[in-house]
Amino acid sequence: xxxxxxxxxxxxxxxxxxxxxxxxxxxxxxxxxxxxxxxxxxxxxxxxxxxxxxxxxxxxxxxxxxxxxxxxxxxxxxxxxxxxxxxxxxxxxxxxxxxxxxxxxxxxxxxxxxxxxxxxxxxxxxxxxxxxxxxxxxxxxxxxxxxxxxxxxxxxxxxxxxxxxxxxxxxxxxxxxxxxxxxxxxxxxxxxxxxxxxxxxxxxxxxxxxxxxxxxxxxxxxxxxxxxxxxxxxxxxxxxxxxxxxxxxxxxxxxxxxxxxxxxxxxxxxxxxxxxxxxxxxxxxxxxxxxx
Amino acid sequence: xxxxxxxxxxxxxxxxxxxxxxxxxxxxxxxxxxxxxxxxxxxxxxxxxxxxxxxxxxxxxxxxxxxxxxxxxxxxxxxxxxxxxxxxxxxxxxxxxxxxxxxxxxxxxxxxxxxxxxxxxxxxxxxxxxxxxxxxxxxxxxxxxxxxxxxxxxxxxxxxxxxxxxxxxxxxxxxxxxxxxxxxxxxxxxxxxxxxxxxxxxxxxxxxxxxxxxxxxxxxxxxxxxxxxxxxxxxxxxxxxxxxxxxxxxxxxxxxxxxxxxxxxxxxxxxxxxxxxxxxxxxxxxxxxxxxxxxxxxxxxxxxxxxxxxxxx
Numbered sequence: 001x002x003x004x005x006x007x008x009x010x011x012x013x014x015x016x017x018x019x020x021x022x023x024x025x026x027x028x029x030x031x032x033x034x035x036x037x038x039x040x041x042x043x044x045x046x047x048x049x050x051x052x053x054x055x056x057x058x059x060x061x062x063x064x065x066x067x068x069x070x071x072x073x074x075x076x077x078x079x080x081x082x083x084x085x086x087x088x089x090x091x092x093x094x095x096x097x098x099x100x101x102x103x104x105x106x107x108x109x110x111x112x113x114x115x116x117x118x119x120x121x122x123x124x125x126x127x128x129x130x131x132x133x134x135x136x137x138x139x140x141x142x143x144x145x146x147x148x149x150x151x152x153x154x155x156x157x158x159x160x161x162x163x164x165x166x167x168x169x170x171x172x173x174x175x176x177x178x179x180x181x182x183x184x185x186x187x188x189x190x191x192x193x194x195x196x197x198x199x200x201x202x203x204x205x206x207x208x209x210x211x212x213x214x215x216x217x218x219x220x221x222x223x224x225x226x227x228x229x230x231x232x233x234x235x236x237x238x239x240x241x242x243x244x245x246x247x248x249x250x251x252x253x254x255x256x257x258x259x260x261x262x263x264x265x266x267x268x269x270x271x272x273x274x275x276x277x278x279x280x281x282x283x284x285x286x287x288x289x290x291x292x
Numbered sequence: 293x294x295x296x297x298x299x300x301x302x303x304x305x306x307x308x309x310x311x312x313x314x315x316x317x318x319x320x321x322x323x324x325x326x327x328x329x330x331x332x333x334x335x336x337x338x339x340x341x342x343x344x345x346x347x348x349x350x351x352x353x354x355x356x357x358x359x360x361x362x363x364x365x366x367x368x369x370x371x372x373x374x375x376x377x378x379x380x381x382x383x384x385x386x387x388x389x390x391x392x393x394x395x396x397x398x399x400x401x402x403x404x405x406x407x408x409x410x411x412x413x414x415x416x417x418x419x420x421x422x423x424x425x426x427x428x429x430x431x432x433x434x435x436x437x438x439x440x441x442x443x444x445x446x447x448x449x450x451x452x453x454x455x456x457x458x459x460x461x462x463x464x465x466x467x468x469x470x471x472x473x474x475x476x477x478x479x480x481x482x483x484x485x486x487x488x489x490x491x492x493x494x495x496x497x498x499x500x501x502x503x504x505x506x507x508x509x510x511x512x513x514x515x516x517x518x519x520x521x522x523x524x525x526x527x528x529x530x531x532x533x534x535x536x537x538x539x540x541x542x543x544x545x546x547x548x549x550x551x552x553x554x555x556x557x558x559x560x561x562x563x564x565x566x567x568x569x570x571x572x573x574x575x576x577x578x579x580x581x582x583x584x585x586x587x588x589x590x591x592x593x594x595x596x597x598x599x600x601x602x603x604x605x
Binding site for chain 1: 434437547
């Protein structure tokens with residue numbers, strides 16, 4: 001009895017701690033998080049873990065297949081593919097993270113406004129509906145076309161594309177929370193509208209926003225690769241995974257590894273984010289929670 | 293019913309007007325004079341002024357928008373700068389490969405997604421569910437252009453089973469042209485089956501938990517009949533929504549896949565237009581594709597009305 005008490009006393013009991021424990025108790029989430037940590041660490045530690053300078057040309061070593069000296073082979077200019085894939089993680093993940101930050105910021109503001117202020121709901125949601133009528137990649141291509149191809153513009157374009165998705169989720173959650181008794185109580189107590197919005201409501205809709213953030217991160221990594229592949233994304237001299245595959249395309253028939261490894265990196269990153277996002281969503285879904 | 297149809301149609305018109313405004317103003321976001329951008333660095337001031345006048349670019353922006361809307365209402369999407377022909381004509385000329393690619397991919401995605409989704413729901417938590425759910429997650433994480441390049445190397449370049457790229461010569465029979473679409477359709481279909489699989493699984497799980505299924509089982513109805521007759525018929529209704537959603541995804545996917553396989557479709561036209569800054573084509577393609585998406589959503593809502601007796605407007 002005393003042992004049981006000691007054991008339970010050692011375990012965190014807060015709601016957040018329980019969610020985290022349940023979340024990481026699922027094997028799929030654990031595997032996804034582990035892959036994500038490895039990719040993120042590789043991106044952070046790139047200068048220390050890469051054996052070669054990713055930009056240095058060695059024409060004599062061009063198109064070497066994977067071997068001990070070059071784990072992922074070399075590209076058409078003799079650059080080490082492993083080093084480029086690791087450095088590519090920096091750019092691809094950074095673009096993904098920035099897209100998440102910007103789209104979350106704008107989407108949360110729009111969604112809160114639409115969900116809380118009835119008069120703004122119609123106009124905001126009609127624009128959101130209209131923006132969601134465009135296929136993601138098509139709207140992103142058009143935006144980059146008019147803004148110009150650069151890393152900053154790719155982030156802006158993708159943030160514009162994904163903001164309506166966030167706004168929809170935030171609005172739906174806000175509509176539910178707005179009607180709850182504690183919001184009415186806060187109003188009765190004279191709490192300011194801004195405080196109700198950004199403290200009382202935002203705190204209570206954080207979970208679906210976080211789930212959406214993981215999915216948007218995955219979509220942004222995929223979309224950035226697609227844009228760069230089409231030649232309308234990040235300039236080719238920046239080694240993102242998408243630009244690497246694009247520049248490898250003419251050599252794919254003789255050096256498939258040039259296409260294979262950056263692609264596997266994209267798949268692993270997107271997959272790990274979706275695994276974590278899926279696990280989180282399942283945990284928050286009351287219908288599925290019982291089964292977990 | 294008539295009131296519902298009228299309000300849905302009015303809603304669609306409003307969304308399309310906002311779409312048109314977004315398309316118009318997005319293309320006006322381009323830094324610098326659009327006429328100068330269209331004509332390139334070699335253009336003289338006189339050339340630029342002439343183009344500005346011929347496209348009405350010298351008029352105030354709201355007036356340009358009204359003029360453009362007027363032209364749209366007459367079915368005129370403008371004139372392509374580089375192709376030297378109306379945008380509508382350019383889009384129609386490129387519609388065939390995109391139409392068949394989208395159709396085949398949607399068919400394949402449904403053929404993979406629906407049965408696998410049913411199996412995953414019926415054997416929930418078992419190895420088959422984990423395998424199909426894993427496949428769905430993987431499908432949603434694979435960039436279609438990368439998958440296309442890998443399949444192209446294996447099945448077209450190495451094995452020679454399919455043409456590497458293109459859509460055949462203009463004079464070749466339709467069957468030969470469609471042969472060029474098999475590999476791109478597999479790429480798009482497999483990647484997009486993930487969403488249909490997930491949705492079918494979720495929808496089947498919902499229905500399998502309902503009372504009428506328990507009653508059917510209690511009455512001794514065979515499991516196959518319970519799943520295929522009682523559950524599937526109800527579960528497929530929401531799946532129709534996801535087929536509409538998949539259509540939008542397929543158009544987006546087609547843009548990239550057509551580029552990988554060198555298919556002369558609308559996607560390829562859009563990418564070329566972007567690279568050449570042919571704004572009328574970008575505008576026209578955006579508008580037509582978004583319009584199709586809005587229209588398909590409306591048709592799906594109306595389809596609900598026809599197939600689900602519980603839905604009454």
